[in-house]
Amino acid sequence: EIVLTQSPGTLSLSPGERATLSCRPSQGIGNTYLAWYRQKPGQAPRLLIYGTSYRATGIPDRVSGSGSGTDFTLTISRLEPEDFAVYYCQQFASSPLTFGPGTRLEI
Amino acid sequence: VPLQQWGAGVLKASETLSLTCAVYGGSFSGYYWTWIRQPPGKGLEWIGEVDHSGTTNYSPSLRSRLTISVDTSKNQFFLKLTSVTAADTADYYCARGFRWAEGNGMDVWGQGTTVTVSS
Numbered sequence: 001e002i003v004l005t006q007s008p009g010t011l012s013l014s015p016g017e018r019a020t021l022s023c024r025p026s027q028g029i030g031n032t033y034l035a036w037y038r039q040k041p042g043q044a045p046r047l048l049i050y051g052t053s054y055r056a057t058g059i060p061d062r063v064s065g066s067g068s069g070t071d072f073t074l075t076i077s078r079l080e081p082e083d084f085a086v087y088y089c090q091q092f093a094s095s096p097l098t099f100g101p102g103t104r105l106e107i
Numbered sequence: 108v109p110l111q112q113w114g115a116g117v118l119k120a121s122e123t124l125s126l127t128c129a130v131y132g133g134s135f136s137g138y139y140w141t142w143i144r145q146p147p148g149k150g151l152e153w154i155g156e157v158d159h160s161g162t163t164n165y166s167p168s169l170r171s172r173l174t175i176s177v178d179t180s181k182n183q184f185f186l187k188l189t190s191v192t193a194a195d196t197a198d199y200y201c202a203r204g205f206r207w208a209e210g211n212g213m214d215v216w217g218q219g220t221t222v223t224v225s226s
Contacts, residue, residue, distance in 0.1 A: 001167075035212040037151075044200050044216035045143075045151065051210015088151055092211035096166045099151040 002026055002091050004100035011105050013079055021074040021103045023089035028069040033093040036065055036074045039102075040085045048087075049074060079105075112201045112217035114186075120226045124188040128201030128217055129181070135159050139204035140184040141213055142175060144197040152197075156204055157184055191224045198222075 003026040013019055023034065031052040037045035047056040049065035052072060062077045076083050084107050089100045114126035128140070136159040144152050155165040157175045165173050174187040188195060201217040 032208075032210050035210065037213075039151075044202075044219050045213075046216070047212050047214045050205075050212030050214075051207070054210050056212065056214060090151075090153075090213075092206070095164050096168075097153045097156075099153065102150045 001096060002029065002094055002098055004089055004091055004098055006087075006089060006100035006103050008103060009101075011103060012107070013105065014107065015079050015081060017079050019074075019076040019079055019083070019105055021076075021087055021105070023067075023072040023074070023100050025070050025072075025091055025093075029091055029093035031068055033091055034065075034067070034072050035090045035092065037088045037090065038083075038085045039088065045088065076105075081107075110201050110203065110215055110217040112199075112220050114199075114220055114222070116221055116223065118191055118222065118224045120192050120224055121190055122224075124186070124191050124195060124199075124222055124224075126186040126199055126201070126220055126222075127183055128185070129183045130203070131182070135179055135182050137205075139164075139206065140175075140177060141202045141204045142186045143200045143202060143213075145200070146194075146197045154186070154199075193224050193226055196222060196224045 005024045007022045034052045036049040039045040053065045086102045112128040139156040141156040142154040157163045157177045172189045177184045198219045202213040203215040204213045
């Protein structure tokens with residue numbers, strides 16, 4: 001099973017700042033196999049990024065993904081109030097399709 | 108392509124959890140119809156998936172108790188988890204998974220069903 005480690009556990013920033021979130025698989029995976037989600041309290045997760053760097057429908061270009069192998073990053077520039085939530089990465093390289101434990105982005 | 112899910116929200120230990128997810132609009136084939144759960148205050152756990160032909164892929168930790176199936180005539184898929192315990196208490200989500208050449212993900216989610224198991 002591929003274990004995903006996300007850091008930091010909690011990130012405290014202000015609106016307008018830049019957030020950098022990390023996701024590290026326990027073994028290298030191809031770029032096709034890494035996705036990011038945002039979850040707000042009481043809501044289902046929403047897909048932000050798939051294939052490491054492709055934005056899902058309706059996601060603004062201030063949200064971007066990058067990385068390869070065992071080191072992936074989600075970057076959100078110019079934070080807006082809607083961005084303060086929990087972020088999860090997920091790998092599709094091998095079953096079970098595991099999620100990371102999440103990064104809480106708070107004001 | 109909204110997903111609407113329903114099922115019993117309160118169960119007693121040893122009972123069977125049953126949930127249904129209906130797909131309204133869009134194609135049913137070509138996707139992986141997935142169940143995910145989230146215990147209170149915790150992270151997401153992938154449960155398993157089924158494609159339109161009924162081929163399944165399960166989490167090893169739940170496989171012995173789990174059945175995910177599909178009814179293409181109704182554009183619905185189902186989750187059954189037997190012998191539930193308090194550890195199965197969670198919000199359960201259905202979702203549409205895709206495997207495209209440029210990447211994989213789950214782009215449409217149900218509204219979630221809170222399932223509570225009492226002892």
